Amino acid sequence: MDGAALVSVNTLVEHQFVSQWLMANDPAINTWYTSGVIDEETLKMRWEGDGMDIEPGLQYWLNNDHKDKSGDHIVYTYGVYEYLWSREYSLISLPYICEISQTEAYKIVKEDRDFDFGSNYSDPLFAPKGPKFVLHQQSVIVVRTDSTLNAAIEYIATGLPQPNYKIIQTDDEGNVTDMSTLVDSRYTITNGKLSIQSPNEALDSGTYHCTAQNEFGLVVSNPMQLSFGFLSEFSNVEPSPVDAYNDDRAAIDCTPPNYRPGKVSVNFQWYKGNYHFIRPDLHAYMFISRNGKLYFSVVSTNDAGAYRCIVKLSSNNGAAIGTNQPPSRISLPIQLRIINAAASVWGPEIANDFPAVFPTTPKRGQNVHLECLAYGSYV
Template sequence: SVDYGPVFIQEPDNVIFPMDSDEKKVSLTCQARGNPAPTYRWLRNGTEIDTESDYRYSVIEGSIIINNPSETKDSGQYQCFTTNMFGSILSREATLQFAYLGNFSGRTRSAVSVREGQGVVLMCSPPLHSPEIIYSWVFNEFPSFVAEDSRRFISQETGNLYISKVQPSDVGSYICLVKNTVTNARVLSPPTPLTLRTDGVMGEYEPKIEVHFPYTVTAAKGSTVKMECFALGKITHLYASLPCGKKGTKGTSDALLSPTHFEYEFLTQVHSRIQPT
């Protein structure tokens, strides 16, 4: 047989481990061929893991198994290092992340009182979580959800609910609902009452952008990019800026534009720059 250095058959992939899982161990896979058979070591955040002194770690056929994983001790970037007398190779980095969703603070939320026609922002203030969560709002009672339209917008960045011009039909109790994208766990916030003031109706006023685009967005070629922009107040026109020097288009106050490889969701005048990777 021919002698040769290690060659990867399988490198480790990113892993998300639910903290409430009944499975009390997590593994990252690594497999290589070589002659003579290679040996394996593992690194976390660039430092070699001492699998001999820590009983929680074991390496079986190249893969590392972590028993009773802990977010504080075990989350991070992992690499597999394999070697024989003819060479050594280091795998790509793989992230071990822990999925969880905490509870909202039980503190009573104050009522928000605005004039009819005024814009308002209801804060979600989500609990600690990992990884991403999906936001929605319950109106008065479950399962009556707030439907997004040209007046109402739910930011999937912050969870906040934006109402551009409050109407009498908006009066009621609002509850922020968050859902973990990995575990599907859901928790509800305390209610936020929305009431109308009795000292008149809000007059027309210039729109004020409350949700801004980031100045620069880095995206892989061919991927979908979704950016948020929302304004409070009366919106008369919408302008959409396109990448690569293309001329912007003018539309209504609620539009969806889909240029090649990108998706934009606009509710008022927006400007941003996209940098492909």
């Protein structure tokens, strides 16, 4: 066909090329026709492709059983470490190996074919196809702020015909539930979207996944976690002031309200007075650690004043906070009092809490933050 013919293997190099190519490109471990034919009466062998006889020293049988079996064609068959020869009858349907000379290669035109080749659909948009997810719901942390809060889990899959969805919950005890209005009137499913009215931690927390199915197949989404978080209020007990000597180190502690570590995390910010937010990027001697403390490498009388800690709820595992306004809390003012002392040159000294790692016991997939802080006078 177009100058090509079934392959003839006349040298060891040609055999090794065919065998290695099949090892790399035939995951189905097929048996492949060559142009080699065998006269079953005389056992004479020759290549029909180029008319050459097959010499005994250039034969690559899998073993003697395959050499002596019935069959009028030489085929390549899988032999664990390489493809070697066997025999088959030409009436059996098998894939085949062709070759063509370089001077004739221009006759071969490689056609680009996609999934609609041979179909009656000229527009791929209208070709029937199995479902495929194009939107996976990421994990969500529900923050309950009032009794009317809703939570939503949404997946989107393409397919023709349009796939049918199921959303399935596996709770913390391992119980599996096919979510529907029949299970609980708080649940509403619209295509791949599950809406939960007034989420309840005892009933709704757990792992969820979605299936999308039509007549051409079924796909399963990535799992997501629905969990619940909260942020309590700061204590209303007035914090003790922090005293520091002029030109010495200082640290103001922020003990956050309860927030269920492990499920959620918190971010810290500080401001001084009524509105001066602390900007460590503008004041290199200040540092806000992920442990909540505000550190001063060295203080002066200008740093004296009232400081407030702001705590904002956040995610610690890539989950989305289920509200556009995550709750935050502001502490009572903490006074930093500076005691006059003679200036001196000292340091640098690594602070006792450092180097520090956050989170202290990280899990796979979490971001890890390393911190280091040194005290010392201005240079």
